[in-house]
Structure formats: structure tokens, C-alpha cells
Amino acid sequence: MATSDRLDRLRNDGTGDDDGAAGFSLAVTAGAVAAVVSLPIIVLVVQATDYGLGHLLGLVTQPSSVQVAVNSVVLTGIVTVGCVAVGVPLAVLTVQTDLPFRRFWTVVGALPLVVPSYIGAFTFIAAFGPRGELADLLAPLGVERIPAIYGLHGAALTLVLFTYPYVFLTTRAALLSFDGTLVEAARTLNHSRWEAFKRVTVPQILPGVAAGTLLSSLYALSDFGTPSLMRYEVFTQQIYVAQRSLGVPEGYPAMLSLQLLAIVAVVLALESRVGGSTSAYISRGASRANRVELGVWKWPALAFCSLVAVLCLGVPLGVLVWWLVRGGEAVFEFDPTAAWNSLRVAVGAAVVATLLALPVAGYSARSTSVTSTVVDRLTYVGYAVPGVVIGVALIYLTTSVDLLTWWLPVGADAVTGVVQSVYKTVPLLVFAYVVRFLPQAVGTVRSSVLQVDPKLTEAARSLGRSSTGAFREVTLPLIAPGVAAGAALVFLTTMKELPATLMLSPIGFETLVSYIWLVRGAGSYGAAAIPALVLVGVSALSMVVILAQERYNG
Numbered sequence: 109m110a111t112s113d114r115l116d117r118l119r120n121d122g123t124g125d126d127d128g129a130a131g132f133s134l135a136v137t138a139g140a141v142a143a144v145v146s147l148p149i150i151v152l153v154v155q156a157t158d159y160g161l162g163h164l165l166g167l168v169t170q171p172s173s174v175q176v177a178v179n180s181v182v183l184t185g186i187v188t189v190g191c192v193a194v195g196v197p198l199a200v201l202t203v204q205t206d207l208p209f210r211r212f213w214t215v216v217g218a219l220p221l222v223v224p225s226y227i228g229a230f231t232f233i234a235a236f237g238p239r240g241e242l243a244d245l246l247a248p249l250g251v252e253r254i255p256a257i258y259g260l261h262g263a264a265l266t267l268v269l270f271t272y273p274y275v276f277l278t279t280r281a282a283l284l285s286f287d288g289t290l291v292e293a294a295r296t297l298n299h300s301r302w303e304a305f306k307r308v309t310v311p312q313i314l315p316g317v318a319a320g321t322l323l324s325s326l327y328a329l330s331d332f333g334t335p336s337l338m339r340y341e342v343f344t345q346q347i348y349v350a351q352r353s354l355g356v357p358e359g360y361p362a363m364l365s366l367q368l369l370a371i372v373a374v375v376l377a378l379e380s381r382v383g384g385s386t387s388a389y390i391s392r393g394a395s396r397a398n399r400v401e402l403g404v405w406k407w408p409a410l411a412f413c414s415l416v417a418v419l420c421l422g423v424p425l426g427v428l429v430w431w432l433v434r435g436g437e438a439v440f441e442f443d444p445t446a447a448w449n450s451l452r453v454a455v456g457a458a459v460v461a462t463l464l465a466l467p468v469a470g471y472s473a474r475s476t477s478v479t480s481t482v483v484d485r486l487t488y489v490g491y492a493v494p495g496v497v498i499g500v501a502l503i504y505l506t507t508s509v510d511l512l513t514w515w516l517p518v519g520a521d522a523v524t525g526v527v528q529s530v531y532k533t534v535p536l537l538v539f540a541y542v543v544r545f546l547p548q549a550v551g552t553v554r555s556s557v558l559q560v561d562p563k564l565t566e567a568a569r570s571l572g573r574s575s576t577g578a579f580r581e582v583t584l585p586l587i588a589p590g591v592a593a594g595a596a597l598v599f600l601t602t603m604k605e606l607p608a609t610l611m612l613s614p615i616g617f618e619t620l621v622s623y624i625w626l627v628r629g630a631g632s633y634g635a636a637a638i639p640a641l642v643l644v645g646v647s648a649l650s651m652v653v654i655l656a657q658e659r660y661n662g
Contacts, residue, residue, distance in 0.1 A: 135479065138471035141464045142486035145543045148501035149369075149489055155504045156362040167363045172346075177367060180329065180342040183263055184375070187328040188321050190268035194416060195275030196317060201409055203283040205400045213413045214280070218273050220420035222647040224604045224621075225270045226333025227640050228420075230628050231427040232266055233257060233337060263338040269420045271327050275320030282316025325375045329368065330494030332607040333625075343368040344496045348607060351500055362504065365497040372492050428644070431637035442638045443618070450603055450619040453534060457541035458549075458599040462591055464542065465549035472550075473557035487550050490543040498540050499611030506531035532614050540608045545601050549594035556590025596649070603646050 167173060201207045202214045220228075236257045256262075332344040343364055350361040402409055472484035490498065530536045584591075606621050613622055620639045627635040 134467055134471050137467040138483045141468050142483045145490055145546055146486050148498050148543055149493065151505045152362055152365055152501040156359055156366050167360055168367065176341055176343055176346050179340065180371060183260060183342055184325050184328045186264040187267045187271065188325045190264065191272040191275045191324040192317065192321060194268060194272040195320060196279050198276050199279035199283055203280055205402050207402065207409055216417045217276050220270050221273045223270055223424050223644055224647065225267060225331055226337060226606055228270045228424050229266045229334040229337040231424040234427050234633060235423055258339045260340055263335050263340040266334050267328050267331060271324045274323035275317060278316045278320035279313055282313040326372065326492055329372055332496050344494055344607065347496045347500060351503065351611065361500045365500050368494060368497060376492060428637055428640050431633050441635045446618040446620050446623040446639060447642060449617060453538055454599045454602040456538045457545065457602045458595040460538060461542045461546045461549045461598045462595045464546060465553045465594060469550050469553035469557050473554045488547045491547040495544055495605055495608035498543055499608045502536060502540055502612060506536065532612065534614060537612045540612050541602045541605060544605065544608060545598045548597040548601065552590045552594035553587060556587035600647060600649060603643065
């Protein structure tokens, strides 16, 4: 068989003539991984529907459920619009204008991602709350009360400030790859600069904007800490409370979780429609147009960038340092065991997710079949599912005997004992992290595999190497940077995950996030200073991964 035919076969079905068994094994392994990480969602659906349609409709239509749904949708909508309002102008300013210190503002614009939103929320409360630092400063001036930061406006402001970088980074990437000569061509046709931007630039960058707004919207829907701290009732907060409370209607947490998943599905569909149906001009190169001279608008632009930087970085870091300075003995109450526990579970999740990502990424990159596409998409389900929902599903899975018996009518007793033994254990917690963040590893590994020329593997096979040997000696060294990047991303996001950690951690097992949440609830802010700064510092490492791929143009 000709080499080209062999390569076509390799790409189409993931195997060659001599290693059909290996290709089949890869497909089965990838399918098994997809099935396992989809298990929590399947469990949730089974658990919710087990109560009957009438019971579920009653829960959905009761006033409290409707109000929570409205609150969640309103918050997500405001955050999405706010992120676009902040992220897109920042991207345009740092790419297409003569803004002074553009490289500096690019880095500053991305850095708010290193601050977990719940840390941003309680530092904002400490700074701008009724008894916060701002109130103390204004009291001598006769200002007895300041507007409350709690509620919708506080939650929305906090989430916008700490999630707009998703829109900023994706829009900036779109602008950097945009052929600027198209704008110049529009200008020669007597279009004003604004008309050229609206008719040429916007259609080109809209998919990038849509990708960023999708991430911001999903984050707003899945965030638990910020709405809880801001006392704004949304799905994630209500699910968490219902799961931990006695006397709630049977199946209520599962039903709320399914409602939240329905909204997530709508968001995904809207993004697909906006990002996928956008007609774009064909660019023949990333030729840069002449940068717009801001003139007198330079000072408002600098003021805008400075205000965003102060709110997103100055306030949270300033408050944390202030707590550290004046915390006294409370600062030294921090037990480093919490940091060690965070490190353990984050490393475990990164290793397991990376190992599971290898067969999935290899199969989806080397096959164009419908099966490979389905397997690949199934692994991404967890990333769109909030951590609190995964927590509810895994609690049901490890505590419901009837559920396990329904799945395994033969030998259910033995399996039930094993599954229930992992309830509130470190392995279950790590599994939740893997379900949640496996797509980060799959995405980076698949991108690396796609860059490996199949001819190299084919050459190794022609020299007598087995399929496994060819992968180990040829492919793995070439994709090692992508594998490491995926593991790093899983590690860093695991360190910050709050709801799944609170719901599934073993009794007495403290991590950085659970410790911060505990001392925050007790009002001991000084004790939260060190772990919060450690968490922010570790999160900052993610910017090395992101910004290392940025193309700065000074």
C-alpha cells in the first residue's frame, strides 16, 4: 500500500494496516475516559428524573426556583455585557492605537485572572462594605453611611472586574491576527475610521469576542463564592445550601442543578450561533494597519486603563497586604498543612488528567470519525458544568444505594460498598477535579499531537517499532511541552476551585481555599492574608503559560 494511502487511513480511522488492534484499543480507551467523566451528569439526570415529572415540574415552577433562575440569568447577562465593555476597548487600545506603555497595559490587563473572584469579592467587601476601610476613612468627614456593595450590583461588578480578561485576551488575539490592510482599503473608499471599524474590523474579531464572552458567561453561571459573599441568590449558592440543609424537598438540589445545566446549554448554543455564523473576510496575512493616533484622547484612555488596574489589582492586593501588616498574631495562625493538602490534590489531579488526556487527544487528533468527535466533546462536558453541580452528582453517586442498584442489577452489593467507601475521600475529590478540568489537558495535548507529522510515526513503524514504541520514542518527546502546559493549567485551576472542594473534601481535610472560606466566615481576615496571597501567587503562574504565547508589538 502506498505511503500516502497509509497516512490517509491513519488520519481517518486512527490506525494503520499493521496496528489495527492498537488503534481499536486507543478508541476504546478514549471512549472509556469520556464515559467515566460523563458519569456525574448521567447520575444527576437519573436522580432528578427518578422523582417523577409532576414532582419536578412542581419544584421548577415554585416562586423561589423561578426567582433564582431570573437572578442567575440577569447576573450572567450583566457580567457578559460588562466584560465586553471593558475587555474589547482594552484590546483595541493595546493593539490598534499609540497608547503609551502598551506592553505594560497588556500585562496589567491580563493579570486580574490571577485573583480568584471570591478573594476579590471579600476584599471588595472589606474595602467598600458598610464597615470597610472606605467607610472608616469617610467617617471623620461626616459621612455616616455609604451605599451597600451587597446584592446584584456588587456581584456583577466583582465578576466583571475579574473575568473581563477572558474577553480581553481572545479579542486581542483576534486583532493581532487581523489583516490591517483591509481597514486601509475601507478608508480609501471614503469610510470614516469608525465606519471602517464597524464594517471591517468588527466582523473579523467577533468570533474572538464571542469566545471570550462564552468563558465569562460560563464563569458567571458557575461561580459560587462571589454571589454567596455578595448575598445574591443564584443557582450555585442555592444548590450548595440545599445540599447541606435538612428539610428541603427531595430531589431539590438535583433539580436546581438540571435547571442550571439548561441555562448553560442555552449559553453554549448562543455562542455557537454568534461565533460560528459570523462571516469573516479571508486574511492573507497579519499585516498591521497604521496605529490610530489618540491625540487628546490619550489621557482618557490612560485614565480608563489606570482605573481598571486599580480596581482589579490595587484594591485586592492592597487589602491583603494591609491585613498582613495589621493582622498581628492572627497572621501566624495559618497552618501550612492546608497549603500542603492543596499541593497534593492539585498535583494528583494534574497527573491523572494528563494521563487520561493522552488517549483522548491522540484519538481525536488522528481520527475524523463521528465517534472521535463525540468522545472529544463528551470530555468537555465537565468544563461547562459548575463545580457545585459536579459535587451534587458525586454525593448522590456515593450515597444512593438505589441508584447504584439500578445501574448494576448483578453484583450491586459489592460495587455499592466500594463506591460508598470513597464518599468524602481525597480520591473522590481528585476525581471531581479531573472531571472539571480534563478539557484543559485534552486541548493542549491535542494541539501538540496535531503538530506532529504522521510521517514520523509511520517511519518509526516501518523500522519495526510497535505502535506503543513509536509513540514513546517519537510522538511523546515532541508533544512533551503541550503535555506539561496542560498539566500546569489543571494544577493551577485545581488550586483555586472552591465549591467542589467545600462539598467533597474529607472531614478535617483543609486546603487553601477551604481555609480562606472558613476564616472569612469567622471574620478573621488577618488569618486569611497569607493563604490568600499564596493562592494569588500560585495563580499568577498561569499568566506565564498565557502570556508566553502572546506576540507583543512594542
